[in-house]
Amino acid sequence: MIFPNPEDLSPEEFELLVKEWFESCKGELSSFNATQRQIKSGYDGDYEIDVAISFEIFGGAKIDVIVECKKYKNPVGRDLIQILKDKKNSTGSHKAILITTSTFQSGAIEYAAKNGIALMEVVNGAAMFIQASAASARELPSIPDKLAALVWPEDPEGFMALPMAISKKRIFVLEHYLEDGWAQNKAIHPTPAHSCLRK
Template sequence: MTEDNRTLRYPHPAITPGEFEEFVAGELLGAAGSEVDDLVVTVHEKIVGADGAYDIDATVRYRFAGMAFLVVVEAKLHRNPIKRELVQVLHQKIHSVGAHKGVMVATSPYQSGAVEFAAAHGIALVTVTESRFVFATRDTTTARPTFVAHYSGGAGSRGLVLSADDDDHAACVATFLLGQPA
């Protein structure tokens, strides 16, 4: 069964785009607070970049090892698969505003071109289905029940399945979504 077939089995969430953005910011990204210093997650922060101003769905600012980091996040409440072009737009925003990492969280699967582009540029892709998170890049293939990251594949990679109840939940978010060094 392909990634697209697995995620399409689950119904589309009955929430508004604003509620989805709040969920991504508070529930998903806020989990890393115990792993990093001074974590601040903001919904709809306006950031001026090299080529203009952007309204970012969510930003994550934190400190680790005395350094300040910025992660930009796009939340997509879509029914159709996410195309490469949307990931390319996120990549442009990352470079324009000088962010350290980009994350796209969607309610639909990603087309193969989107996954390939994200993997080539270090952008984390997450699919949310029925309280499940499927990480689609960075050695990623499957999902978990309430919050599971499943990473496998690629030379030298390791498999990982993590539930929200696990002690490593916050560390997983910090490492794989925020890009914190392990």
């Protein structure tokens, strides 16, 4: 899924596209549901959640995720991450994600890393996790690659391995794959990088 130019979107339209992006990535998740502008009750009041997501794992355990959408031009600061963390704790949600059309200040990234808040940026129309959980922050390149793909190789037993990112600046993973003995006679299945990019 490709995000349009943020300049052409209202905040509400951006939220709806984020909701649709998560729906496109639900895969095999059971009882998946994503709702825009949902009211969730917390121990200190009610909150309007930009995108509220729920699904089940392990045969019935319900997982709640709250997503904050920020259509910004300026970098997102630590204060917004702290508000989102407090909102997550108050509502009893299991995970919180902040996605923006801008970038994040270093203090925001550091605070999110310490508190397990996932951060996402929309870069060249693609939604990208720059930090998925506690202590896993990484920086995006200042000039992101425009040409990219994901490759799913197979191991000798026929199982799908983890996807490998391929771009003009990152062809080394493809080189290593092709040089590896077990890669011979195995199919490579590239897919556009904008479809469900994940860390």
